[in-house]
Amino acid sequence: MFPTPIERCSPLTRGLYRAGLPLALIVWLLPILAVAMTSIRGAGDMAAGNYWGLPTEWQLLENYSAVFRDTPIARYIGNSLMVAIPTVIGAIALSCLAGFALGVYRFKANLAVFFLFVGGNFIPFQILMVPVRDLSLRLGLYDSIGALVLFHIAFQTGFCTFFMRNFIRDLPHELIEAARIEGASEWQIFWRVVLPLVRPALAALSVLIFTFIWNDYFWATVLIQGDHAMPVTGGLKSLNGQWVAQWHLVSAGSIIAALPPVAIFFLMQKQFIAGLTLGATKG
Template sequence: MFPKPIQKSGALASMSYRVALPIALVLWLLPLIAVMLTSIRSMDDINKGNYWGWPEDTQMVENYTQVFTSTAMGDYLLNSLMITLPAVAGAVALSTLAGFALAKYRFSANIWIFALFIGGNFVPFQILMIPVRDLTIAFGLYDTHWALIFFHIAFQAGFCTLFMRNFIVGIPDALIEAARVEGVKEWRIFWYVVLPLVRPALAALAVLVFTFIWNDFFWALVLVQSDEVRPVTAGLSSLQGQWLASWQFMSAGAVVAAIPPVVLFFTMQRHFIAGLTLGATK
């Protein structure tokens, strides 16, 4: 039913794996390599068509310094943090509460509410563009940080609740019943019993949601107009001039924008992997 491990496969399968893996890895890394090389090129080098070769004149310090001195990259990064951190905290907090209720409480509409959360994940977000934009205008939230914060909390709630509910279901009911017998209130059960047990899942979910929200480009264009609120993903597109595209600055900005999610992943790597594999083994 399941494929055999590569160590137990035949010589042909093992050789094919060893050949295909580095090729796939190089193909996957090619765009990233191109962006990183472009970020240290000079404009003359780009105009000569040297896109893949080593830069004739490396300007790493100059390009990365000019991204912050000549553009609003610093403000874009700050805006992304001001949007992403509250949105991640709100989505994870609400989904953990909802997941606990759906996993451990028995009521008539339980399965239907859970199905509603699942169904929301299959709604194409593009069809929400006009209604969401109109709602933000009606409530005076358009072109503010709160427009993106509230939207991301609402839009991520379905996936996050599904994620957390499936983890909390695995907590033995005997632990919760024992706490109730001792007279512990429901909120304290959630805080002192459930949360410590799902901490790896919380870490994994926080990393995933942080990456989703930080890399969002579509809603940053739909709900934001001014540079004072624009996050880094939408800010990168503004580095492209009307008549001339400074590809070296756009590439340097893209590398800078990719650093926070990468740093977060490696910081939380142990908890992230533990969260994804929680319950996979006994």
């Protein structure tokens, strides 16, 4: 049923695994290394076509300082934070309430409502481009941070509800019944019993959703036009002008834009792993 551990495989399989794993790692890291090397090249290297060789002039400080000095990347990063943080809070809050209702209460439409949340995740988001844009125009939210926040909350709540409902459903139902016998209200059960028990799951889900929203490029360019609300993923494209290509600055900006989700993951690594493995063992 489960894959055989590599230690129990044949010598040929173990040899292929040891040879293929470093190769796969190099292929996976090659684009990241290329971007990192480009971020410290000079413009002369890019003009001469020196994309993969060692830089003829190392411009680490010059390129990274130029990104903050000559481009509005600091504003873009601030906009991304203004989109990602409220989205995480809103999606987590709604999904916890919906997950509690679907995981604790038994009613006839329980499974149908749950499938409704799950089914939304299978809709290709590209087909929503025109109706979502028209809706944002009618509501007067187009080209604003609020449009991105509301859309991401609506779109991410389905996945978050699926995630939280399964975790809450696995909690011992006897704890909830005991709290009810003691006279606790449903809100007190939710706030003082359920939420503390699913705290690792909340941490894991927060990291995932923050990363999803931070890396979004599609909706950043569909719902936003001006620099006043453009997230960093959409703002990086503006570092190249119509006639001038500054790929060394784009690469430096890309490295800077990737730092916040990486930092959050390492800061919450313990909680993230605990949340993903919660309920993996019984007894």
